[in-house]
Amino acid sequence: MNFSEIEKKWQSFWREKNLFKVKGNKKKFYVLEMFPYPSGDLHMGHLKNYAIGDVVARIKFMENYDVLHPMGWDAFGLPAENAAINYNIHPRDWTYKNIETFRETLKKAGISYDWDREISTCDPDYYKWTQWLFLLLYRKNLAYKKREFVYYCENCKTVLANEQVIDGKCERCKREVVRKEFEQWFFKITAYAQRLLDDLEKLRGKWPENVIKQQENWIGRSEGTIVKFKYRDGFLDVFTTRVDTIFGVSFISIAPEHPIIKEILKYSPNKEEIEKYVKLSLSKTDIERKTQRKKTGVFTFEYAIHPLTNKKIPIFIADYVLYNYGTGIVMGVPAHDQRDYEFAREFDLEIIPVIKPLEGNLGEILKEKAFEDYGILINSGEFNNLDSKTAILEISKKLESLDLGKRQVIYKIRDWLISRQRYWGCPIPIIYCENCGIVEVPEEELPVLLPPKLESWKPIGGYSPLENDPNFVNTICPKCKSKAKRETDTMDTFVDSSWYYLRFIDPKNNREIINKSLEKTYMPVDLYIGGVEHAVKHLIYARFIYKVLYDEGIVNYDEPFNELFTQGLVLKKFYWDPVNYKTVSEDLVIEKEGRFYHKENNIELEEKIEMMSKSRGNIVPLSKFLQENGSDVARIAILFAAPPEQNFEWTDAIVSGAKRFLTRVLNLYQNLDEFNTSFEDKELLSFLHKKIKEIREEISKFKFNTVIAKLMEFLNFLEDYKYKNTIEYKEVLRIYSILLAPFAPHVAEEIYHKLGYENSVFENSFPEYDEKYLIKEEIEIPVQINGKLRGTVKIPIEANEEIAIEILKNSEIYEKYIKGKEITKIIFVPKRMLSIVIR
């Protein structure tokens, strides 16, 4: 019988027993793996995520918890539409077909999901509540529509959230994005910035430190001062963290996107130049703007008034100023900010030194660069001789008293742009009425269904393809019953996934998003497992949405995920053709002197080891692997290769080891002796309890790779064990099958039944160890002479130094190394070692 036959047998056994259904009658444990986007094939990278979750779920099950371990599908998204555009399949059909495949594969993998709770975000029963959530935010003024410069991907023809722009590139198609002005829907995550930051403290120690760090950086709190520079009838507000340098201001710079520019254009004699510059800047990608050799800008010939000196300050427009951060206007202090320094050099502006370093010559420094450290104020009127820190407070106070400034905390995080100009997403439940303006779709009319069919799936120049469907677009205002139009943008799929963990608790509730008392029972997620790449996307959105629901009294806690485990990637080697931009299959590669070439066209190929992905063509499809080798082999291979949080490369080598291990396990239980005698073997029992102890410790630290190593040691021991016909040995075999069960559940169930049991191995509780078997009477400890290991001695466990030395004196080591020499020092560490210093 091969592994997949064994697996089929026990999977139906578990199914018939309804083993992994939520029971609801005892202490709960909610273990959740980040749900997948159902596209292409499931591969080893997916399985790693689910295998880790399954190990924990099965252990908790054996520890008699009411385990909630569900699975679902993050099913809206771009690839479905691309498939529709390219192959003329309906996105829905494409998606549900993939879901079908994913579900079947996961069932074959034998992951202990409660399939009755399966959800799919593209299902109207689900997205009804995504829309309901939108309306909740809208009513709380946390969803708003605004015309704004936003990131736009020319290739994907849609806007993107800041979180989806990686290094200035679209996270999906890797092309550089530009800024464009659109009217878009936003979620006001900035209103929760401080709480999202503060509550990270509650997660410390339970979430990986680097995820917490990433969120801190992303929220990017910084304390500073807003300063008002009078400009004509109004003010230009700047944000600075270094108000102590305010006497060094020699210009003001405004980001090209800033709306105030329209005002300035009314007066500026340099209108044409400004318009040219703004247009040029906006056409540049962020990367182009950032990597310009020189600072660029344009003078407006307009001036603002310095709030403390009343000096006239020239106003520039410059694209090194980020519209996104602070007020989008900066005060230029060339002497104490490197960027302002470069700008001033470029435009020949005054460099006014106002901060003196504690050591060193300021004049010398300023010949080359700005002096950015704290120091002592000079050229600053009444604030001279103050240190920077004090000056920041004093100058802020002064500005506040003049009503020309105030202390302010600002954040780097921007509001979450959730509109997408796409068909295959959750429709935004909003109606535009000629009379009433923006109107919510009434709750009883939810869900706003996607039209079943469109002429074309292609987005049209910044609009969703839904715009093409008059039946969808044209509607009646729910308030005044006059003609109205529907919002045609759909929501970012991260909105769908920001609350899915709740729905698993109450997946079929059609009256409310979740039953509050069920939520109280099962939330928070006790263990959440997924990739670190979601640190500042999904994981920050989900925390935000959950807090909104908490404030609304819909949920009972304020953080959704108690413990977070971020697993490492599964990598795979592949050969990349850098000329034709594609992966070359292994049988077309030839190696010459450590370099790789294409067999046919002789192009030199790059050998790469990267994350498994369809686009790289380096995936190991799970379904095929399961058929050939079975799920347990895959699980052992994945978990044994490296610690779960670490990346590892998938190779055939790790498969052969796993296969051999499991085959040996099966063989050990194949031709069992009659268990007809009884023999309490101390060696056997102490080994057993030692292993249970070690395995329990390693499990609690998620070190599944060493747990499997221990199981292998245990197997080696059992294979060599002499008394295989005793009742005690049978008991050890039983315990071994239980220890193995979370990691290789099918093989464990098989061997457990070989012993004659008829219930499931998972109906046993996870083994405990007993200290009394761990106590030894005698112990072997190392002996070091002058720091070098020279042998070992056996001593009674409780031996003191005198006894140890006495034993040493009767040993070969003494004869050989110590006799006739003078002992100058003895270090005896009880139970551990003996170290002798001689002369």
Place this chain on the structure above:
RNA sequence: GCCCGGGUGGCGGAAUGGGAAGACGCACAGGACUUAAAAUCCUGGGCCCCCAAAAGGGGCGUGAGGGUUCGAGUCCCUCCCCGGGCACCA
């Protein structure tokens, strides 16, 4: 540039309240079984040196250099390299 991780055999990786470095596995070599191969089983192994060889013995070894200590992969200092995150954030 700033902030995190991390450098251990041919390879994946064990071992950090300082106490036998290399668990476990892969690959490899020798042997058994086989007509043969695969599979399986047994044995071996960090590197180097002495010795004809074996037995035996010695030295060196956790990125590099220095320090603390009877004893350092583990602690301290300096440096190098790799991976990840952030970055014109005012």
